[in-house]
Amino acid sequence: MTLAKRLARQEVVDMVPYQSARRLFSSAESQNTNNQQAKQKIWLNANEASGPGIYQLSGECLNRYPDFQPTSLLNAYSQYCHLDKENILATRGADEGIELIIRTFCTAYKDNILICPPTYGMYAISAENHGAGVIEIPLIANKLDITGIKSQVDKAKVVFLCSPGNPVGNLLPQEQIKQVLELTKDNAIVVVDEAYIEFCPQQSVVLWLAQYPNLVVLRTLSKAFALAGLRCGFTLASKEIITLLSKVIAPYPIAAPVAEIASNTLQKDGLAQMSIRVQETLMLRAELSQWLNQQPWCEQVFTSDANFILFRTPFKNEIFNLLKAQGILIRDQSKQQQLGDCLRISIGSKRELELLKQVISANDFPKTSANKFTPTKRR
Numbered sequence: 001m002t003l004a005k006r007l008a009r010q011e012v013v014d015m016v017p018y019q020s021a022r023r024l025f026s027s028a029e030s031q032n033t034n035n036q037q038a039k040q041k042i043w044l045n046a047n048e049a050s051g052p053g054i055y056q057l058s059g060e061c062l063n064r065y066p067d068f069q070p071t072s073l074l075n076a077y078s079q080y081c082h083l084d085k086e087n088i089l090a091t092r093g094a095d096e097g098i099e100l101i102i103r104t105f106c107t108a109y110k111d112n113i114l115i116c117p118p119t120y121g122m123y124a125i126s127a128e129n130h131g132a133g134v135i136e137i138p139l140i141a142n143k144l145d146i147t148g149i150k151s152q153v154d155k156a157k158v159v160f161l162c163s164p165g166n167p168v169g170n171l172l173p174q175e176q177i178k179q180v181l182e183l184t185k186d187n188a189i190v191v192v193d194e195a196y197i198e199f200c201p202q203q204s205v206v207l208w209l210a211q212y213p214n215l216v217v218l219r220t221l222s223k224a225f226a227l228a229g230l231r232c233g234f235t236l237a238s239k240e241i242i243t244l245l246s247k248v249i250a251p252y253p254i255a256a257p258v259a260e261i262a263s264n265t266l267q268k269d270g271l272a273q274m275s276i277r278v279q280e281t282l283m284l285r286a287e288l289s290q291w292l293n294q295q296p297w298c299e300q301v302f303t304s305d306a307n308f309i310l311f312r313t314p315f316k317n318e319i320f321n322l323l324k325a326q327g328i329l330i331r332d333q334s335k336q337q338q339l340g341d342c343l344r345i346s347i348g349s350k351r352e353l354e355l356l357k358q359v360i361s362a363n364d365f366p367k368t369s370a371n372k373f374t375p376t377k378r379r
């Protein structure tokens with residue numbers, strides 16, 4: 001065994017890292033092989049926005065360390081989410097929020113988190129990374145299994161709920177989230193991951209923070225704000241929880257250019273652009289959902305409240321590879337619990353989605369295989 005492997009923690013040596021969309025198909029990697037082809041790739045596999053967000057950068061003061069929590073950024077997000085600054089922690093994406101919560105509340109090799117798969121992969125990866133256990137209570141028909149959660153909740157320090165959920169896309173019923181908050185109110189933190197909430201803002205639970213001291217809400221600029229490359233997210237919680245997380249986070253988590261771009265994006269113009277982007281996404285999502293529902297090869301289209309659509313098809317390998325060969329990258333979710341044969345498409349631009357439909361429609365596999373199954377439309 002090499003020196004590094006002998007010295008490293010065993011679970012890190014054994015760990016399978018999160019297979020992010022970028023790790024699976026890195027743009028740098030494709031650029032090495034064929035620059036032209038890489039530029040033409042259509043990225044519909046990471047639930048990003050298709051067009052760029054707003055960038056304005058003076059780039060001043062890069063010789064200085066940034067503020068621990070840049071005031072302009074906290075002011076802007078505070079106005080946007082209607083919470084006091086003391087209830088907000090800016091982080092390197094919502095992913096850093098997930099990691100901080102686990103590091104703050106779970107003692108390694110002793111405490112557990114509870115997740116409800118199919119769900120976002122980083123909760124389990126961050127737990128594993130830290131040496132926290134993972135209790136799984138799978139969703140039942142895309143809803144929480146409250147009885148299951150109740151039976152395990154005293155073993156968990158942190159419960160992660162994702163609403164709208166990734167990769168399925170549906171909201172969890174607010175009544176159920178409330179039930180979990182009640183069940184855990186004396187012994188666990190409940191994290192509601194609202195990475196996609198701008199696509200259904202009326203469903204946010206952020207105002208419940210006043211009522212439930214054990215609630216934490218995660219947000220990001222990576223989705224509706226079209227700033228995935230910026231790496232900026234927010235953890236919203238009681239002042240006490242924010243103070244604890246602030247002890248664990250790195251001393252300068254938000255780079256000065258990140259704070260500057262993010263603060264600008266959260267001003268009036270940026271918010272208006274975000275709203276337009278959301279409206280376009282909802283329209284394109286409805287069109288894509290309708291189209292998928294009409295395809296004989298499509299067995300199930302899941303309801304989505306986010307900027308992507310999950311669907312099930314017995315031809316998932318054929319469709320995935322067909323699109324990949326044409327430079328259109330979508331996400332295979334079929335290894336997730338309950339999601340056999342499922343693929344996920346991020347809502348890209350109108351042109352990108354038209355190309356996707358054309359590539360699939362130009363192929364004759366639906367005809368040749370039409371007799372393999374009877375499509376059941378469940379939407």
Ligand SMILES: Cc1ncc(COP(=O)(O)O)c(C=O)c1O
Nearest residue numbers: 093094095120166195220222233
């Ligand atoms: C549910 C969910 N939470 C968090 C994240 C991470 O967001 P960020 O880019 O802010 O780290 C993602 C990214 O895909 C996500 O789907």
